[in-house]
Amino acid sequence: MRILIAAAALVAALPAAAQTAPQSIPSPILTTPEAKDVWTHAQPEVARVTHVAVDLTADFDAKIMSGKAVLDVLAAPGAREIVLDVDDLDIAAVTDGAGKALEWTVGPRDKDLGSAMTVKLDGAARLVITYKTRPGAAALQWLPPEMTAGKTRPYLFSQGQAILNRTWIPTQDSPGIRQTWEATITVPEGLVAVMSAERIDGAKGKAAGKKMRSFRFRMDKPVPPYLIALAVGxxxxxxxxxxxxxxxxxxxxxxxxxxxxxxxxxxxxxxxxxxxxxxxxxxxxxxxxxxxxxxxxxxxxxxxxxxxxxxxxSNTDVVAHELAHSWSGNLVTNATWSDSWLNEGFTTYFENRIMEAVYGAERAAMYADLDWDGLVRDIAENGGQTGATTRLHGDPGSTAGQLDYFKGSVFLRTIEKTVGRDKWDAYLRGYFDRHAFQPQTSAGFLADLREHLLKGQPELELTLQLDRWVYAAGLPDNAVHVTSTTLAAVDAKLAAFKAGGPASAVQPQGWSTQEWQRFLNGLPREMSAERLKELDETLGLSASPNAYVRSAWYVLAIGNRYDPATAGMGDWLKGVGRGLLIRPVYAALMAQGDWGKPLAERFFAGARSSYHPFTQGQIEKIVAGK
The missing domain is CATH 3.30.2010.30 (Zincin-like)
Structure with a gap:
């Protein structure tokens, strides 16, 4: 049974002194065992943050954000302290809303979770934290002018998912602790700040003797804190x-x-x-x-x-995906990262439905067919039908590849095909309404599904294999595979080339990114230098402006130690920061031992400073052989 802490009841139970700060009715939290978030130090059942207000100035020279965060707190009766998540923040002071100093401590730093910041409440319902970030804050990337399109002004952006926002905002950084928020961001004149909220105004002002401009933002709907995002440029x-x-x-x-x-x-x-x-x-x-x-x-x-x-x-499926998150992920959010498929699997399914509605069934089938390829590949490369990382629900961050996306979406598509689209769509619409602005778990979703869709039909339950899909490894035998006639045509050209036909017969003019991916990923992994040269010169692979094409081509070329392909590889790796495209290239280089490892090390040394800190960490592990 899902257990919700009723916010109104908690407010009523608070001592009068603790209710002096204004409180909006916060989103409920889940307190079931499966909703326990192991990636936060917070104890939300004791005291939690309901609203965050930051007032920060961006210093591009020092690469720091400085100012204050004002946190509204909802505490259970008798609660004496609140625990926040921080990581490498320089905390100067903590007071209550009236300016009274409060006791606080920052515990030792965990390499993955940062530190627990504990504040003695002393009856306070509002905290004012004065602080600065550090230049290496993992959520923030400061770009020099030369790394921008205009080449004249610097750039700053944040990336908080999954638990990086604790490096620039002291709050409870857990997806199950939804918070409203507001911000004032002050930046050098000539730059513009944007955030993931309603923009209120942008007024000119001065700070520290420099011409500065402040921008104000407001998010009046409770969101998981990883969705607080900033860019300046x-x-x-x-x-x-x-x-x-x-x-x-x-x-x-x-x-x-x-x-x-x-x-x-x-x-x-x-x-x-x-x-x-x-x-x-x-x-x-x-x-x-x-x-x-x-x-x-x-x-x-x-x-x-x-x-x-x-x-x-041809890549607007990415836009459809992020739009779909406005329902699955932003509106109804995984309570913990153990259930990230509730965000990504739902969204991948929903994305495909948007693409079908706008561009037609065949284009949607093309995306779904490629996703199936990715799912089969992820399962095969991670233990097959018994691989522990092929479960949807598991330890946070432990699922293989893009399994949360692909297996999750195929699961939902299988339900759709089994019960019928009309019934499934009606259920999903009701699901988003019932759980709007709330966290969710796998157990909670399955309970809702059984109550509102299955409605006590044991034969349907048996057919769907719900628990096997969510909690077991591998791919259940009722999985629905959507196939594409467009990709079937590509497969025919691929088969002809693999049978010895010339590259000139491929004729890829007008191919979408997805057709290119199907062809390149379907080529034999072992090829002669002559055959690779023919492909490259005929199809223009090494000079392709499409980053998806370059990534797939480089992986194939590296696997065959094809030296000519490495000529422009370093520059390409430096100019593309998207992990999905560069991780396979570095991994392919490292897999080639004495031939590839020196190249990977050299390319990473030249590109490292151009990568987001999160991407730096990922590539570091690959190049270190971890």
Whole structure:
């Protein structure tokens, strides 16, 4: 049974002195055993943060953010302290809302979780924490002008998922502890700050004798703290519709606007499927290449990698994915990272439904078919049907590859095919309404599914194999595989080439990214230098402007120790910060031992400073052989 702490009851039970600070009605938290978050120091059942207000100044020379955070606290009767998550923050002082100093301590640093910051409440319902970040804050990436499109002004962006926001905001950094928030961000004049919230204003002012400008933001809906996001740069905006638009540097603005022109159609399609979009605006921020992911679903302002801008709109599935997160992930959120498939699997399924509604069933089938390839590959490479990391629910961060995305979406598609689309869509729409602005667990979802969809039908339960999908390894035998006729045509060309046909017969003109991926990933892993040269020269692989193509080609070439492909590899690795595309290349190099390891080390040494700290850590482990 799902157990919720009733916020109103907690407020009523608080001593009068603890109710002096204004409190909005906070989102409930889950207290079932499976909702225990092992990636936080917080004890939300004792005292928790309900609202965060930061007032910070960005110092690009020192690479620090400095100022204060004001936290509203909801504490259980008798609670004497609150525990926050911090990581490498320089804390100067902590007071209550009236300016009274409060006792506080910061515990030893755990290499993964940072430190526990414990504050004695002494009846306080509001904390004011004065602090600074450090130059190496893992959530923040400070880019020099030369790493931007304009080359004249610096850039700053944050990436908080999963638990990195504790490196720039002292709060309870757990997805199950939803918080409203507001911010004032002061930056050098000439730069623009944007955040994942409603923008209130941008007023000029002065700070420390320099011309500065402050921007104010407000998020009045409770969100998991990893969704608090910031970017500062020489940013321009272009409207794409009545509630959507794109921010980016001037050099990329028109390209981005063209690539994302269908966003209003996507929003309409999503609402028709699963209910109203509840976040106001849906804007997008196209970042510099150093951004480590394809996209990040920050409410009101999706962050996107420039690698998806290929001029043919073939990668707008990434936009559909981040939009779908506005329901699955942002509206209903995994309570812990052990259940991240509730965010990513749901969203991958929903993304595909948006693509089908906007672009047709065959294009959606193409994406689903490729996802199936990825799922089969992830399972095969991680222990097969008995591999522990092929479970959906498990230790946080322990699932193989993109299994949360692929196995999770195939699970939901299997339910859809079994019960029928109309019944499934009605259920999902109700699910998002019932659990809006709340955390969720696998156990909670299955209980809801049984109550509102299965309704005591044991034969249907047996057919669906619900527990096996979520808690067991491998792929259940009822999994639904959607196939694509477009990719089948690519497979035919692939078969002809593998049978000895010329590369000139492939004729990839007009291919989408997905067709390229199917072809390149389907090529034999062992090929002669002559055959690789033929492919490269005929299809222009080493010079492709498509980052997906370059990544897949480099992995194939490295596996055969094809030296000519390494000529531009270092520059490419330095110019692409997206982990999904560069991790396989470094891993392929390391797998080649004495031939590849020196190349991996040299390329990483040259590219390291251009990567987000999170990506740096990932590549470091690969190059170190861990």
């Amino acid at each position: 020489d940013l321009k905006f272009k409207a794409l519709g009545p509630r959507s638009g794109v921010w980016t540097e001037a050099a990329m603005l028109d390209k981005a606007a063209y690539e994302f022109a269908d966003i209003e159609k996507m929003i309409d399609a999503a609402e028709a499927l699963y209910g109203p979009y509840r976040w106001g605006r849906y804007d997008m921020l196209l970042l510099p290449p150093a951004f480590p992911y394809g996209g990040m679903e920050n409410p009101t302002l999706t962050f996107l990698t420039p690698t998806i801008v290929t001029g043919d709109r």
